[in-house]
Amino acid sequence: RRHGDQVVRAGTRCLSGQDSAGAHYLIAVPAQWNGTLVMHAHGGPTLGAPTLARTVEDLDRWSIVVRAGYAWAGSSFRQGGVTVRPAAEDTERLRRIFVQQVAKPQFTILHGQSWGASVAAVGASMFTDDGAGKRPYDAVLLTSGVLAGGSRAYDFRLDLRVIYQSLCNNHPRPDEAQYPLWQGLPAGATMTQADLRTRVNACLALDKPAAQRTPEQQRKVDTITRVLKIPESSIQAHLNWGTWHFQDIAQLRTGGRNVFDNATAQYKGSADDAVLNRSVLRYSADPAAFAAFAADTDPDGHIPVPVLTVHGIGDPTAFVEMDDAFLRTMQRAGTAGHLVQTFTTDDTHSYLADPVYPALLGALSAGHAGVLSMGFTSSA
Structure with missing residues (x-):
């Protein structure tokens, strides 16, 4: 067969x-x-x-x-x-x-x-x-x-979401409803993976070779890869997971409570770490939600x-x-x-x-x- x-x-x-x-x-x-x-x-x-x-x-x-x-x-x-x-x-x-x-x-x-x-x-x-x-x-x-x-394996995707948002400010855009990034997406959101890919390419030009990116686009790509130590080829996939899988966790697993925490994280490796650390959004995990998520995963x-x-x-x-x-x-x-x-x-x-x-x-x-x-x- x-x-x-x-x-x-x-x-x-x-x-x-x-x-x-x-x-x-x-x-x-x-x-x-x-x-x-x-x-x-x-x-x-x-x-x-x-x-x-x-x-x-x-x-x-x-x-x-x-x-x-x-x-x-x-x-x-x-x-x-x-x-x-x-x-x-x-x-x-x-x-x-x-x-x-x-x-x-x-x-x-x-x-x-x-x-x-x-x-x-x-x-x-x-x-x-x-x-x-x-x-x-x-x-x-x-x-x-x-x-x-799950209580530890997905943390870096929150790091990616907050760093990406600091650099690109388009997930969500300023004219869209704002939500805590640990939610992935708000309930009822209709964004598709193609939609997110379009936004990512507008900011990072991952669909182009490095030589065809603007200096600003390449600087942003370098910030993500150097701080998070991931290859640029995996940025899109991890953003996808940090969007729809985070939405699944928040809406279906934790009753809308947060299980991820970057409140005290210090990000290093960018051109200006002080600026980056001041600009990223910060979140604290709900202890009960974290414990329940850990018990399952x-x-x-x-x-x-x-x-x-x-x-x-x-x-x-x-x-x-x-x-x-x-x-x-x-x-x-x-x-x-x-x-x-x-x-x-x-x-x-x-x-x-x-x-x-x-x-x-x-x-x-x-x-x-x-x-x-x-x-x-x-x-x-």
Whole structure:
């Protein structure tokens, strides 16, 4: 069966459906199944209503897993938006569907990619007994993970919003209704990503090579990249997240309360840091909202099975420093002894390379036999 440009080999059994909570799912079992099930938690998070197309896209991207002999199962999750624990519940529900309707795996690996790594890390702590005295997940693989928790991982996007507004003053424009930038957008806003891109290009000319920008445009681009230490190629994407995902958090997750804080942040690296720090808008988080958001989105590290991570050092979306935060989380939980962290020289986020993932899955399977090594070095 073909999905996009990737091939799920002939003889692969593909099953799709919608679970009792409304999440769409897709299951693929190769003809020569090795007995291991990979439960996939996708990245994003996707906004809007769940669709089967999302799971088809995920199988497309991760078809190497099936071609390497593993069964694969992915959920769209029952709802879009920035919420972690419900997505972990949806993933566990799909695992049970697989066991009840397809087969009982010999070994089950929980795989989370990007934001889905938070889902997997949280889920591996939530679900440690399958009801029959056994662990539902034998190992966890976290790739390009947003592992600092929502309470910390998104802060820099507020920094981007306030710095961008200080430099460009067009999101919102002076003649538009003003709102605190941590809201992302006010309720009922009709702005599209194309609209925002037009505003960004008017100010920063990201759609042009540096040589075609005005000195003022380039100065503003340099201020953002030097202060926030992000490549200019990712400015637009992070502004998008800091707009619509912030709107989702404010309107649907926190009852309109703020979870982000830059009240005491000191921004450094611009041509005039004093001017920049005086000009940016400042916000303080609501403590109760912050605590509730952290309770949903932050891993606690209480994972009783082997955990293997991989991260490209130059990841422009989920910064590699998040792996250090996750290590500290596991250390506080007393579980760092079975955490192995690996790194590549990639500067990409969504997908590293086909050989990477079977090697990591194989390492976890070997770890089941007591040899989680394969040349990897634990940072614990």
